[in-house]
Amino acid sequence: MPQPLIIAVPKGRILAEALPLLAAAGIHPEASFADGDSRALRFATDVPGIELIRVRAFDVATFVAHGAAQLGIVGSDVLAEFDYSELYAPVDLGIGHCRLSVAEPVALAAGDDPRGWSHVHVATKYPHVTQAHFARRGVQAECVKLNGAMELAPTLGLAPRIVDLVSSGRTLKENGLVEVERIMDVTSRLVVNRAAMKTRADVVPLVEAFRRAVAGSIAA
Numbered sequence: 449m450p451q452p453l454i455i456a457v458p459k460g461r462i463l464a465e466a467l468p469l470l471a472a473a474g475i476h477p478e479a480s481f482a483d484g485d486s487r488a489l490r491f492a493t494d495v496p497g498i499e500l501i502r503v504r505a506f507d508v509a510t511f512v513a514h515g516a517a518q519l520g521i522v523g524s525d526v527l528a529e530f531d532y533s534e535l536y537a538p539v540d541l542g543i544g545h546c547r548l549s550v551a552e553p554v555a556l557a558a559g560d561d562p563r564g565w566s567h568v569h570v571a572t573k574y575p576h577v578t579q580a581h582f583a584r585r586g587v588q589a590e591c592v593k594l595n596g597a598m599e600l601a602p603t604l605g606l607a608p609r610i611v612d613l614v615s616s617g618r619t620l621k622e623n624g625l626v627e628v629e630r631i632m633d634v635t636s637r638l639v640v641n642r643a644a645m646k647t648r649a650d651v652v653p654l655v656e657a658f659r660r661a662v663a664g665s666i667a668a
């Protein structure tokens with residue numbers, strides 16, 4: 449029996465948007481995959497030889513980069529933060545739209561000019577992207593790494609600014625923050641392990657199936 453082809457899919461908010469794309473690509477996971485109560489992590493599909501794993505969004509890149517999964521669905525924010533050379537991202541899936549931005553308290557923003565910064569102190573889940581972004585214009589960024597609830601950092605004195613994902617802007621607003629600079633626009637991508645693409649005959653046809661699924665969902 450050949451090894452199954454494994455697709456890593458993030459749990460959390462991307463999962464709901466990824467399921468219709470998987471279906472359009474001809475892959476229907478067993479029912480427990482979309483069941484939030486299930487504790488299983490690895491799931492069969494109706495395609496013999498294709499299995500799904502459900503992992504944290506940041507871990508999708510790691511599973512695929514190390515060849516533990518051959519394909520994955522992951523935000524371009526995560527890809528930018530890791531910058532794994534083993535990952536190839538051939539398809540923009542057009543889901544998980546948001547942006548990575550710098551934000552700060554409303555009162556600070558009132559008299560602030562980002563062009564005048566020479567040093568910034570930020571709380572973020574994205575220290576590498578943040579440092580690279582500021583380094584490009586000669587600003588030194590000192591980062592406090594958090595894994596969530598970045599919006600609490602300014603009021604609690606952890607760091608005066610944050611770099612986090614923004615979509616509707618509601619989380620910033622409800623925590624007294626405003627967006628002052630956009631770092632990058634984010635969508636989810638199909639990622640492929642480069643070695644698997646060369647050594648397995650079943651990878652490229654699946655990439656093409658996703659490409660068609662995205663084209664179909666745009667046309668619909």
Ligand SMILES: Nc1ncnc2c1ncn2[C@@H]1O[C@H](COP(=O)(O)OP(=O)(O)OP(=O)(O)O)[C@@H](O)[C@H]1O
Pocket residue numbers: 458459460461462503504505506522523524525526544545546595596613614615616634635636
């Ligand atoms: N507000 C948002 N709107 C749209 N897409 C988002 C938003 N927030 C995050 N994303 C996308 O979804 C991905 C996963 O985010 P999510 O917030 O579900 O992760 P999480 O549940 O915080 O992750 P984990 O708990 O695994 O650390 C992000 O990497 C990003 O690409």
Ligand SMILES: O=P(O)(O)OC[C@H]1O[C@H](OP(=O)(O)OP(=O)(O)O)[C@H](O)[C@@H]1O
Pocket residue numbers: 461596597612613614615616617618619620
């Ligand atoms: O602009 P909005 O529409 O309010 O979305 C932004 C929020 O979404 C993400 O968090 P998420 O809700 O996924 O929770 P998390 O803190 O677990 O990452 C992100 O980290 C922001 O907090």
